[in-house]
Amino acid sequence: MQYRTLGRTNLKISDVGYGAWGIGKSQWIGADDRESLASLKAARDHGVNFFDTALAYGDGHSEKLINQAFGKDREIVIASKIPPINRVWGIGPGSPIQETFPKKYVLECLDESLSNLGRDQIDLMQFHTWIDDWATDAEWLSTVEKMKKSGKVRFIGISVQSHLPNMVLKGIATGQVDSIQVIHNIFDQSPEDQLFPACEKHNIGVIVRVPFDEGALTGKITPDTQFPEGDFRHFYFSGDRKQEVWEHVQAISEDLNIDIAELPEYALRYCLSFPAVSTVIPGMRNARHVQSNAAASDKGPLSPDIVRKLHAHRWTRNYWQ
Numbered sequence: 001m002q003y004r005t006l007g008r009t010n011l012k013i014s015d016v017g018y019g020a021w022g023i024g025k026s027q028w029i030g031a032d033d034r035e036s037l038a039s040l041k042a043a044r045d046h047g048v049n050f051f052d053t054a055l056a057y058g059d060g061h062s063e064k065l066i067n068q069a070f071g072k073d074r075e076i077v078i079a080s081k082i083p084p085i086n087r088v089w090g091i092g093p094g095s096p097i098q099e100t101f102p103k104k105y106v107l108e109c110l111d112e113s114l115s116n117l118g119r120d121q122i123d124l125m126q127f128h129t130w131i132d133d134w135a136t137d138a139e140w141l142s143t144v145e146k147m148k149k150s151g152k153v154r155f156i157g158i159s160v161q162s163h164l165p166n167m168v169l170k171g172i173a174t175g176q177v178d179s180i181q182v183i184h185n186i187f188d189q190s191p192e193d194q195l196f197p198a199c200e201k202h203n204i205g206v207i208v209r210v211p212f213d214e215g216a217l218t219g220k221i222t223p224d225t226q227f228p229e230g231d232f233r234h235f236y237f238s239g240d241r242k243q244e245v246w247e248h249v250q251a252i253s254e255d256l257n258i259d260i261a262e263l264p265e266y267a268l269r270y271c272l273s274f275p276a277v278s279t280v281i282p283g284m285r286n287a288r289h290v291q292s293n294a295a296a297s298d299k300g301p302l303s304p305d306i307v308r309k310l311h312a313h314r315w316t317r318n319y320w321q
């Protein structure tokens with residue numbers, strides 16, 4: 001396992017981290033707690049020391065599983081997130097922060113996360129959605145100051161809205177933010193345009209989420225794949241989307257002359273080919289996936305030639321709409 005420094009924090013984190021949304025069981029159907037715990041422990045055994053969770057993942061269930069797996073082990077770096085009070089993640093410009101992150105509520109959520117995690121302090125607390133109007137908002141600045149002064153939070157992060165990487169450019173220039181979390185993968189290359197250079201300039205850590213485009217870039221979603229109702233992928237991959245995904249994935253495999261089974265490794269190494277990236281956090285609910293994803297770390301970044309080829313597979317769309 002290779003390690004990178006998370007921006008200016010001095011935290012040395014595994015460049016393959018663990019995305020803990022799926023094990024929280026909300027919106028993902030099919031997780032089994034025993035298997036999830038085994039996958040968390042397998043991750044640690046393979047050198048993964050960075051775990052990304054959120055209060056919203058199963059109403060604290062994901063945080064509690066991480067607590068169950070690791071207790072107070074200080075080698076484990078944990079990032080969680082404050083959910084919007086109105087549970088609206090897609091926020092338009094101009095929305096007042098009080099409708100999403102009122103100060104009292106944020107501080108209550110922080111205490112709830114700490115209780116779920118069984119810790120007095122969390123390494124990184126992220127705001128689970130964001131618009132840049134809030135970057136200079138007095139309420140937000142005072143909330144962040146209170147979080148840090150309380151000693152309950154070491155570092156502050158922002159999780160950018162899906163496919164809107166530039167919506168945080170003002171936020172990272174405030175000096176208050178230590179990391180951002182953003183969708184970046186072979187299809188959505190948009191953070192490479194402005195966000196990654198800005199993060200390098202300000203020495204902000206970058207946590208890459210959804211490296212497999214919710215499974216599309218693992219190559220296992222075929223036109224016949226079915227997701228149960230209640231699983232968000234039933235909607236996310238609805239209609240002609242599975243066929244579309246399959247065609248794009250076939251094109252990548254042909255262009256790189258690789259077997260579809262190798263695609264997950266290439267998808268992770270694509271993200272790791274950008275020095276701005278601190279860690280990539282695939283969701284992995286079983287130890288088999290943990291093992292193969294962790295192995296991608298030691299294979300390192302892709303060659304510039306392969307990255308150039310993959311740039312031709314940029315695919316701009318938003319399945320959340």
Ligand SMILES: NC(=O)c1ccc[n+]([C@@H]2O[C@H](COP(=O)([O-])OP(=O)(O)OC[C@H]3O[C@@H](n4cnc5c(N)ncnc54)[C@H](OP(=O)(O)O)[C@@H]3O)[C@@H](O)[C@H]2O)c1
Nearest residue numbers: 019020021159209210211212213214215218282283285289
């Ligand atoms: N801030 C936010 O708003 C936000 C939003 C989304 C995600 N996130 C974070 O980002 C993390 C990653 O995103 P994600 O979990 O949604 O999607 P993802 O990482 O793009 O894809 C996860 C899917 O890939 C499968 N998979 C993982 N490794 C595999 C392998 N080696 N071979 C084949 N399949 C493999 C998983 O299988 P299984 O189903 O078997 O596990 C799962 O179905 C989340 O867990 C969460 O921590 C944050």
